[in-house]
Amino acid sequence: MLRETPARPLGRWPAWVACASLVAGCDLVVLSPSGDIAAQQGRLIVQSTVLMLLIIVPVIALTLWFAWRYRASNRAARYEPDWDHSIQLELVIWGAPLLIIIALGALTWITTHTLDPYRALRRIDAQRVVPRDVKPLVVQAVALDWKWLFIYPEQGIALVNEVAAPVDRPIQFRITSHSVMNSLFIPALAGQIYAMPGMETKLHAVINKAGAYEGFSANYSGAGFSDMRFTFRGLDAAGFERWVEQARTAGNAELSRAAYLDLRRPSERVAVQRWNGVAPDLWHAILNRCVEPGAKCMHQQMAEDALRQRVAAGAEPPEALFATAICTANDPLGTSWIARPATRD
DSSP states (O other): OOOOOOOOOOTTHHHHHHHHHHHHTOOOTTTSOSBHHHHHHHHHHHHHHHHHHHHHHHHHHHHHHHHHHTOTTOTTSOOOTTOOOOHHHHHHHHHHHHHHHHHHHHHHHHHHHHTOTTSOOOBSSSSOBOOTTOOOEEEEEEEETTEEEEEETTTTEEEESEEEEETTOOEEEEEEESSSOEEEEETTTEEEEEEOBTOOEEEEEOBOSOEEEEEEEOSOOSTTGGGOEEEEEEEOHHHHHHHHHHHHHHSBSOBOHHHHHHHTSOOSSOOOEEESOBOTTHHHHHHTTOOSTTOOOHHHHHHHHHHHHHHHTTOOHHHHHHHHHSOOSSOTTOHHHHTSOOOOO
16 A cells, blocks of 8 residues: 655745845845945945944854853853853943944944035046036926926926936936925935925935936825836936937927926826926926915015014114015025125215
8 A cells, every 4th residue: 555655845945935036136226326426325334234243243143152052951051140240241242332333423424424415526436536627417306296307407408207417427406396295316326315395405416327227206205106206317428418409309398387387286107208498487486386376485475574573673674674675586595685795875
């Protein structure tokens, strides 16, 4: 009579295979980016992790060793119930973590200032500095529901869900949002930067390799958040000029205030759109939340608030009116008044 041989269990092999498959599909662009800022941030992650592992690995290893060494069944282990103190152990237990914290603190302090997103770039990569005569490419980014609008003030074009920059040229992103808080993230270029209504944040970065890279929103902003993605293109100088010319020739008419009001309506999975012109005051109106006809800009409201406060404090009318006189739609910072030479009677 033949006996049925039971099948051997596969044990943990399916779990290992599943984990290996998942890891193989991971995109480690954060640790292998194409931009110098992102590369420095990736090295910071690795260095910080290694420093922390210098404590974590020995602690885990010693925990397992102690559990095995001093198990109840091991009669050969030393038994010292009255032991309670060791200066050598105290020095190791407190000294090693303290040194790691000091190293992490110094590393974090240095890189926080070096990689400050508001700080203009000083280098293209580890071997090249930014030439003094090179100006950054300015890109104004607006987070909409649920798409990204990119305005090129120097080139006079605007695009939805597509942005490009020349390789090895510094980029200055000026970022804001229309409705809710959002976050601009291009992993191959640099870390994420938040976008907030009525505020402008900045990001300085550079792309060092040509290619098409994914960008997306890294902060939940509603129903269409998952599809709030765009393409960032790193191009050579000639390719960037062709890309700009394509936007000018194949794009829609000027992105006026009326066109922007229509664009900012909530929509999902929006295809790339281009405009061959941009209203000259559109960015300022978006930032100050006064795109609608007749809306009062934030800087005007703040100037009026300052006026009321100074009048309430007893300021003379000419002095009080100065707060509103220096802030205009064309000169929100009042630079023309500040730079005006003093005159005498």
